[in-house]
Amino acid sequence: MYITVLAVVLRAENYRDNDKMLTLFSGEKGKIEALSRGCRKQGSHLAAASEPFVCSEMQLYEKNGRYTLTQAVVKDDFYEMRSDLDRFYCGSILLAAAERCTVPESPDRRVFALLINCLYGLTKGADPMDVLLFFSFRLMYALGQGLSLGNCIYCMEPSVVKIDFDHGGCVCADCQGGVEFSERFISILRLIYSSGVKDIADAVYGADRSETLKFLRYAFDTVNIGHIKAVDYFDDEHR
Numbered sequence: 752m753y754i755t756v757l758a759v760v761l762r763a764e765n766y767r768d769n770d771k772m773l774t775l776f777s778g779e780k781g782k783i784e785a786l787s788r789g790c791r792k793q794g795s796h797l798a799a800a801s802e803p804f805v806c807s808e809m810q811l812y813e814k815n816g817r818y819t820l821t822q823a824v825v826k827d828d829f830y831e832m833r834s835d836l837d838r839f840y841c842g843s844i845l846l847a848a849a850e851r852c853t854v855p856e857s858p859d860r861r862v863f864a865l866l867i868n869c870l871y872g873l874t875k876g877a878d879p880m881d882v883l884l885f886f887s888f889r890l891m892y893a894l895g896q897g898l899s900l901g902n903c904i905y906c907m908e909p910s911v912v913k914i915d916f917d918h919g920g921c922v923c924a925d926c927q928g929g930v931e932f933s934e935r936f937i938s939i940l941r942l943i944y945s946s947g948v949k950d951i952a953d954a955v956y957g958a959d960r961s962e963t964l965k966f967l968r969y970a971f972d973t974v975n976i977g978h979i980k981a982v983d984y985f986d987d988e989h990r
């Protein structure tokens with residue numbers, strides 16, 4: 752049986768002499784493992800579509816639960832992203848996170864739209880730190896772990912300085928629980944909350960770098976994405 756999906760390559764590993772095993776992600780089908788046969792042969796019509804980051808309209812042949820890529824029309828290769836190390840590492844974090852938070856045969860249009868728009872933003876010159884914050888914050892909503900960004904969830908105090916993903920909201924200085932963030936950082940989150948998914952292409956948030964990474968790690972831990980090595984690249988001691 753043939754199916755057609757719009758999918759992005761999350762991972763591509765060499766397989767046999769001329770093939771690759773692809774981990775794909777599509778909004779309609781979730782995560783898909785697919786064999787790209789002969790794509791490493793010179794002149795293969797599947798070569799371009801079998802690279803990480805590339806988003807293509809793909810025709811897959813399915814037999815006994817195994818997929819083989821038969822045709823592909825590249826929609827966006829996000830090529831500009833690869834010319835800059837910060838953008839490349841940022842993109843790699845997005846792919847790794849998407850791979851860990853999606854499952855086969857489970858449609859996830861919100862995560863897919865978020866991933867594609869963030870990759871697009873990176874190629875259009877969005878700051879990688881802005882993209883990481885936008886992605887990690889909105890991913891939590893897409894995965895059902897959104898935050899209430901208003902008053903303290905315990906005492907209704909308007910001034911909040913902590914975030915508590917376990918209880919889905921912000922916490923004031925006097926109440927227990929949560930992880931500390933600046934009021935400025937929390938107000939940037941409110942700004943991202945009220946924006947559209949396409950806004951990342953020309954948004955400038957300018958959040959503090961260490962707070963952004965702290966938030967991303969907290970968010971990824973909460974939804975069991977866990978540690979992604981490329982995140983360490985953005986730590987201050989590596990700048």
Ligand SMILES: [Zn+2]
Nearest residue numbers: 903906923926
């Ligand atoms: Zn409180």
